[in-house]
Amino acid sequence: MCGWYSRRVPPAISDDALAEFADVLMRVAREIDPNGPQAPDIISLTGTEALVMRWVHHNPGASPSAVAKATALQRSNCSVALRSLVAKGLVERQTAPDDARAVRLQPTALAEESVRKLHAYWADRLRVALDGDDAGVQAAAALLARVDEALRRGDDPASSAR
Template sequence: MSRSDDRHTDTRYADLADVILALARIINADAHSDTGVVELTATEVNVMRCVDRQPGASPSTVAAATGLQRSNLSRALRDLESKGLIERVADETDGRQVRLVPTALAARNLRRLRGHWSRLLSAAGADDHDLDAVLATLRDLELGLAPSAQRKAGVQRP
C-alpha cells in the first residue's frame, strides 16, 4: 500500500491522531489564558522543546531535530532571544560556533506551563491508572515518527 493510499488498516491510529490534535488545540488555547506564560508560536515551541532537552545544542543540531529549514530556525531563534528565552553562547572549543541555551526565564516559563498542563489535564476527569502506559505509547510514537519527519525535511542522519 502506498503512502498516499486512503485505505486504513487500523483506523484507531487515525482516531488517535485526531484526539491528539484536538487535545493540543485545547491545551494550547488554555495555556494562553495564563498571562504569566510567555506566548510562543508552534515553531518556537518546537525549538524551545529541543533546546530545553539538549541545552548547548548547536543551531544545526536544533534544525535537524526539529526539521526546520535554517532560515526558519534563524527567525525562531531571533524571536526567542527577543523574548528572553534563549541565549547564544560561544562554543568553548570553537569560538566561531555558537551553542543554544535556555535562560532562567525559559525555565520559569516551562515550570509554569507544566504546572498549568498538569492541573488542566488532571481536572479533566480521566482515569489515570493507565497514564504510564499512555505516556510510554505516545513517547514510542514520537520516537518512531522523528526519523520520518527528519527525512521529509532533508536531514541526513550521521
C-alpha cells in the same frame, strides 16, 4: 496504500482506529494549548518557536545547526525562530568554550520559569480532566513517546513494537 509512505508490515490496527487515535490527540492538544483561552501567564510562542524552544530546553548547549536538524526545520526558519526567542529573552547564544567560532544555545532563567508554569498548567488541566485517576497515564505517555520517536525517525511505529 498511500503514495507518501510505505508500510513494512501489514497493519495490526485498523486505519479507522488509528485515525481516531490521531484525532483524539489533536483534540487534547488543542485543549491544553498554552495559547488558548485558559492560558497560563507565559510568553506566547508561535508553533515554530515552541518547537525550537522545546528542543533547546531538552538539549541545552546544542548548536543552531543541531536544532534545525533535530526539529526538521529549514535552517533559515530555525534562525528566524531563534532570533525571536533571543529577543523574547528565552534563549541565550553562548560562544562554545572549545571553539570561539561555534555557538551554543542555552535556555534562560525566564525560559525555565515559563516551562515550569507551562508544565504546572498542563498538569492541572490533565489532573482535572482525569478526575484524579492516574490509571494508564504512564503507559499512555510511554506509547506516545514511542510513536513520537518513530515518527521523528521516519519509521513505521508498528514495526518497533515487534
